Amino acid sequence: MQTRLADFIRDTPAGREADAILRACVHCGFCTATCPTYQLLGDELDGPRGRIYQIKELLEGAPVTVKTQLHLDRCLACRSCETTCPSGVRYSRLLDIGRSVVADRVGRSAGARLQRALLKRLLLTTWLFAPAYRLGQWLRPALPGRLAAMLLPRRAPGVRPAARGGRRMIALAGCVQPTMAPNINAAAARVLAALGISLIEAPRAGCCGALPFHLDDVEAARDLARRNIDAWCPLLEAGAEAIVITASGCGVQVRDYAHLLADDPDYASRAARVALLARDVSEIILAEQPALLTLLAALPPVAAEEQRIAFHAPCTLQHGQGIRGVVEALLAAAGYQLTMVPDSHLCCGSAGTYSVLQPELALRLRDNKLAALSSGRPELIVTANIGCLAHLQAGTALSVRHWIETLDARLRS
Numbered sequence: 001m002q003t004r005l006a007d008f009i010r011d012t013p014a015g016r017e018a019d020a021i022l023r024a025c026v027h028c029g030f031c032t033a034t035c036p037t038y039q040l041l042g043d044e045l046d047g048p049r050g051r052i053y054q055i056k057e058l059l060e061g062a063p064v065t066v067k068t069q070l071h072l073d074r075c076l077a078c079r080s081c082e083t084t085c086p087s088g089v090r091y092s093r094l095l096d097i098g099r100s101v102v103a104d105r106v107g108r109s110a111g112a113r114l115q116r117a118l119l120k121r122l123l124l125t126t127w128l129f130a131p132a133y134r135l136g137q138w139l140r141p142a143l144p145g146r147l148a149a150m151l152l153p154r155r156a157p158g159v160r161p162a163a164r165g166g167r168r169m170i171a172l173a174g175c176v177q178p179t180m181a182p183n184i185n186a187a188a189a190r191v192l193a194a195l196g197i198s199l200i201e202a203p204r205a206g207c208c209g210a211l212p213f214h215l216d217d218v219e220a221a222r223d224l225a226r227r228n229i230d231a232w233c234p235l236l237e238a239g240a241e242a243i244v245i246t247a248s249g250c251g252v253q254v255r256d257y258a259h260l261l262a263d264d265p266d267y268a269s270r271a272a273r274v275a276l277l278a279r280d281v282s283e284i285i286l287a288e289q290p291a292l293l294t295l296l297a298a299l300p301p302v303a304a305e306e307q308r309i310a311f312h313a314p315c316t317l318q319h320g321q322g323i324r325g326v327v328e329a330l331l332a333a334a335g336y337q338l339t340m341v342p343d344s345h346l347c348c349g350s351a352g353t354y355s356v357l358q359p360e361l362a363l364r365l366r367d368n369k370l371a372a373l374s375s376g377r378p379e380l381i382v383t384a385n386i387g388c389l390a391h392l393q394a395g396t397a398l399s400v401r402h403w404i405e406t407l408d409a410r411l412r413s
């Protein structure tokens with residue numbers, strides 16, 4: 001694609017990056033077929049090719065309008081289009097650049113700014129979020145159906161194994177997951193302990209930064225990345241092998257630290273090291289598969305009524321991190337039968353705060369996803385990201401769990 005970027009951005013790092021991305025796009029439109037928002041709305045401007053064109057125009061100096069902002073806001077940043085693109089167009093980077101220019105030029109209404117500020121404050125402030133969420137869970141039986149459905153049922157985390165000598169890895173605790181589903185990281189710690197790896201936490205680490213990043217606050221995201229790097233690097237120096245992440249939405253963000261802090265001379269090299277050592281928990285367990293198979297061989301078969309599982313592959317796992325088929329293979333090795341899930345490349349509509357900011361589209365995507373997940377008549381739905389888990393659970397009577405919880409329960413059966 002030919003480009004003539006405007007003076008305000010042409011000679012900046014973002015401008016040069018955007019120019020290279022735009023020039024890689026041949027405008028073939030293959031990506032449009034796999035875009036969830038295009039499938040729902042049938043409007044070229046709500047598909048990747050149309051969004052790329054709108055970003056090109058605004059970077060070339062065309063007027064930016066609230067309509068452009070709406071089409072970019074409706075994008076889930078699911079990156080299904082990147083997986084499909086034969087030319088390797090890095091759409092999500094272009095989207096970040098386009099959104100930041102639009103945010104500067106158009107701004108947001110006072111109501112939209114307040115909504116985003118409140119979301120950030122509530123979700124990132126543990127002393128506010130944790131008691132409010134727990135109170136909601138406690139009152140859940142008395143709450144109206146729709147409100148109650150937004151809260152995950154309380155599950156005790158169980159015993160978390162103490163760290164031992166030998167191999168160590170660092171767990172990312174994250175911001176909301178420890179409150180919403182403390183069993184997930186506890187289950188990961190138990191499974192890894194069974195494989196001879198101690199999972200430790202860095203007390204001063206916290207949110208990966210994805211949340212503010214997707215709410216137009218890149219500086220807050222950088223500050224959170226710096227805090228995590230400061231907390232993790234001493235543990236890496238002391239021999240920890242990797243940073244283990246059980247929420248794929250956080251995984252994709254931590255893997256991007258190198259890019260996020262590339263221009264920070266104090267953090268760039270440590271950010272690159274952290275990004276290189278970030279692993280989804282499925283990658284760690286895949287690498288330990290021989291030991292896992294030995295453990296599984298000693299177990300009785302999975303009960304017939306617990307065998308059928310539908311796996312929802314989060315976009316941040318399959319498109320963002322390019323991890324495909326790994327969880328399914330591990331669960332199959334553990335004795336489960338994975339049911340067919342049509343259109344498994346499509347987003348469930350959770351997409352960070354998208355389900356709050358674009359509720360109508362998010363609910364339509366969720367209904368479609370649940371229909372696809374339920375079509376093979378599973379007894380359980382599993383996924384790999386807390387956002388998807390909570391979003392899906394709110395729309396179904398089937399239990400939705402993190403797959404590591406299922407593997408943990410299997411190893412203890």
Ligand code: SF4
Binds near residue numbers: 030048049052089
């Ligand atoms: S598939 Fe790739 S090259 Fe084709 S229009 Fe989409 S982004 Fe551009």
Ligand code: SF4
Binds near residue numbers: 037038
């Ligand atoms: S990131 Fe997802 S929603 Fe956005 S244009 Fe690409 S496929 Fe469509």
